[in-house]
Amino acid sequence: MCGIVGYVGENQAAPILLDGLYKLEYRGYDSAGIAVYGEEGIKVAKARGRLKILDEMTHGGAMLPGTAGIGHTRWATHGAPNDVNAHPHFNRDESIVVVHNGIIENYLKLKKKLEGKGYQFCSETDTEVVAQLLDYYYDGDPLKAITKIMHRMEGSYALGILFKDHPGTVYAVRKDSPLIVGHGQGGNLIASDVPAVLKYTRSVYFIENEEIAKLTKDDITFYNIDEEVLVKEPSEIGWDISAAEKGGYEHFMLKEIYEQPKAIADTLNPRLKDGRIVIEELKMDDEEIRQIHKIFIVACGSAYHTGVTSKYVFEGLARIPTEVDLASEFRYRNPILDEHTLVVIISQSGETADSLAALRLAKSQGVRTLGIVNVVGSSIAREADNVMYTWAGPEIAVATTKAYSTQLIAQYLLALKFAQARRMLPEEELAGYIADLRKIPDQVEMVLGNKEKIQKFANRYLAAKDIFFIGRGIDYAISMEGSLKLKEISYIHSDAYAAGELKHGTISLIEEGTLVVAVLTQAELYKKTISNMVEVRSRGAFVMAVTNSGNQEVEKTADFVIYIPETNRYFTNSLAIIPLQMFGYYVALGKGCDVDKPRNLAKSVTVE
């Protein structure tokens, strides 16, 4: 939610800021702005709408000359997306300017106090309060003013700040919102995420909570909230900028759909050694695993959907009771946790506010936690007791595909590891599951071969009003994700139902021509789901089915069928989700939607 960048160095700042913001636009895209410190002081340009508008308005940044600056791309929280609320925000005499990602929860109280002291505000944002609060405490020493406001602000923030009295210097500070510092040749940078700095450097510092960074052309100094200097080591990023570019694809989403075989293999292969499952990051021996009597999987959105699948996998393979919770519910429902519980938090970004809060809740009760996270060095990765990375690489499209697929793989591995330690699987069966895992990348590749067929079919549904997805067991979990993929990018209303539930109300929504997508990958449930397909079909529905190859029987009831290759009953999600991702993508493409940046959404949801 919102992306921030900053640069100070030998080069013109504005083009570098705009370039960095393009890489962060996935974080929010309802307005954008930059502030550059030039010969005439600090100049700001901002505009409602996509970054392209700001880029054109400033002639690629040429209208704001200067070698130090900060920038922002916004996902509105406080105040409508308009020019006034767009960042950066000035203090009263325009000598301090701020960009912000996060939410200052006590901003109204602070605003009232400042108003009492004569301050006036022009925007509805919490960020303007930060700028004015800095003004209030500033006596010529930026570091002192920053630490003072840190004591006053509640909530989350990553801030980039320029002070008119301190040319050639960018200040940054964070609490519960991501921020990294890039150490470049002839200049240094700040950013909400790594892709924004990769063109200039692979050497980055991860700023911890309540740490401050002071950047000049040649130096980076870190401080804690007591203004003490900190010594930090940079990390080398293992991938280059091409991983975060479209590489000839029309959209990041399509590129990421096609990257799934590799992402799955990268997540899988390092954990399969000599026919065994080795998850070193788990840091639990078999005896410790046997001490776990219950697993809670906690996540949001698509990551939650992977957990819904994994409940069946953990319970089926390892026979361990598993609960799945939406993080936003878990954190407020007073869950029963004890020393025999493992809480698994799943998150692509590692920054999702609700998931982070759920993690902290579990930790505060002394419960063992494991993060399954994609973004290296993110908050959940750092704060969980142990972290198992999904090696999907950077995922830019708002609608997740390859991160989702790798989250499934990480959980299959974990479930098999638990099954092995709990002696629930004879060796030959375990070997069979491992052999099935190894086949998944190639099988995904095969399913991707249905592209033309799916695109043609999708084009028939561009004007659809409602599309329903149904399935039972793991097929219900697959349906939930298929439905989310479609609605988040195509804006067509869609819902997923446990197939047996339709007749308890939802079936009244079926009209002549309504598309119902049925997922049938669980052989023991085929007949049950087929009955539900018959029910909707006899009320006028058109039925698309996704099923295992060999289940030709379904053609008697479905109007359009996509077959997936044979695997065991637990791993079918990895194959069946592919046609549903493609269906969502091609419907959105056909409707002319902005596939990578759907309206009202942002890639990482760092607000509650």
Ligand code: AGP
């Ligand atoms: C899915 O396509 C989403 N954009 C969304 O549901 C996402 O999975 C959710 O916000 C969780 O994000 P995270 O994995 O970064 O925690």
